[in-house]
Amino acid sequence: MIKTWEQLEQEQPIVLRMVRNSLMKGRLAHAYLFEGMRGTGKRDVSQILTKSILCERAIEGYRPCEECSNCKRINNNNHPDVHIVEPDGLSIKKNQIQSLQEEFSKTGVESRQKIYVIIHADKMTTNAANSLLKFLEEPHADTTAILLTEQIHQILPTILSRCQVLSFTPLSPLKMQEQLKADGMKASDAPIIAQITNDYDEAFLLSSDEWFVQAQKIVVKLYMTLKGNPLEALVALQREWFVHFKEKDQYDRGLDLLLLLFKDLLYIQLGKDEQIVFINERSQLEELALKTSSQMLTEQMTSIFEAKRKLQGNMNPQLLMEQLVLKLQEGSSVV
Template sequence: MKLDKTWQDMRQIQPQVMTMLQNSITKNRVAHAYIFEGDRGTGKQEVSKTFAKSLLCEAPVEGYQPCEKCKNCKRISSGNHPDIHLIEKDGISIKKEQIKSLQEEFSKKSVEADRKVYMIMDADKMSVGAANSLLKFLEEPTGDTVAILMTEQFQRILPTILSRCQMISFKPLSPENVKRKLMEQDLDPQMAAIISHITQNVGDGIDLSHDEWFVQGQKIVVKLYEVLKQNSLKALLFLQTDWFSHFKEREQVDRGLDLLLLIYKDLLYIQLDKKDLVVFQNKLKEFETHALHLSPRRLAEHMEFILEAKRKLMSNTNPQLLMEQLVLNLQEGS
């Protein structure tokens, strides 16, 4: 069982968000309702839980961090605190009956804490009836109630609800944080490192790790790079026999170019003596040899060739001709 994230853990992931919440607690300016908006996997639910602990903690550290030891903190961690309520979709939407039930529950006095907190996942998925019921609830807040609405698409929430909430935006995660969160999901460190440079969305990253096309694509990209070290004719033949049959759509080719660029970035990290940043650690020895025989200027040119190919790909350039030209550019002088 994985332990809950601490306040400091979440500060590493979303520093600005945690500073805002810290200030709202320490300055006694906790709002009646918040909207946590941002991409999937940016920590909205984890921050919500940590914030709820802070609000209900019996002995907060420095006045705002949950102690993780008191009865309230422990019950929130275990998911059975009577004054914390989480609402999730029932099917494809949040139903009016769910909000009505919440209102009835919150009309009662807090059972164990001074506050009650309710968290609504996918708040943009509320039905019209549910949204109108929630609006009435927000219009008549009680002093001991805090609402946290989480969403990836806040623009789909009623403007009248938005106007009654404090908006807090969650930024995309850094590659380091994406890698850390993926490894917490038991992903292989190298796979986590590669994916963390492909997407800033942890949920998408987890999906990618289970995508056989992506796993096979990595192998093909590495093989193309290795063939490029031999000669352009072999590389052009490899495009015909392996690359084009796997990277068929423009989006797929773009993903392949992203992976190829990572290899050249690894060579750059080696030249800069930053081997700990190398993504393809299983190729480190091989890449070290290659980096010795490639001048910094030529390496920069190679990376620019790939970036230029990505730019042309988004225009009407034929992907097959584009890849053939790229191979010739990368092989020349390497």
């Protein structure tokens, strides 16, 4: 989905303000580095900046009109004066940067301005990074470079020093939730998904992912069995959890969902019902929250955090879950 200036301004107000000021004052840097975690809108902002530079009738001197030929072609990734470089396999190679330099030694096809965007700039090989450095040291007139990275510490300090760095911050879960619902996601799905990911595209993939839908049901069912005898909970692990959660990242996601469920119980006790994410289970959770102490919930959440830490330390996932369930069950008795 092509995002408008107004939408991006809501998501990254500081970045958009800096870009707007540069455009209006005619003081664009010759090279920008957009840095921040995945899903924070770096690529969207690189596209809107590109359109602002090349737009034939920019609104108020900075906002792209979205209607002219240049705007439309940039949206369709086929403007002759805009070049996008992405990793070829696992890395961006020297020959890719050299091809870019050769292209930029020519005059712009349709205007004096030429723009290049390097996606995952941190994945440049050493030779590629050194070639880019020479390019940045002697920038061509009317050329704008935009580098994107999720790993700023992997960028050569000499490259960093030649770029204007703009840092992208994650959307708050509440803003993410509002945006997802505004764009058509079910009201019952948005709260959970906004807590799981800050990546807009991943969020909509999760909303239609049957594995994720089933994972939520299994997590809720597992919690309900914690009120029974130990054998019942361990059987639930064998019959459902171990069948559905196979990879390490799936276990981690399952633990995230379990943690969110315990947070919901705590929010209910604190009178913060508006922060509940398992909306469909609200009535059950309200009843269960009355039967558990806040201290016990806090201890159980600490156990889940510890399980996540052990999972990253390569502990056997099945053994980890069995130990966690027994520990959670110790604290699940009625107060």
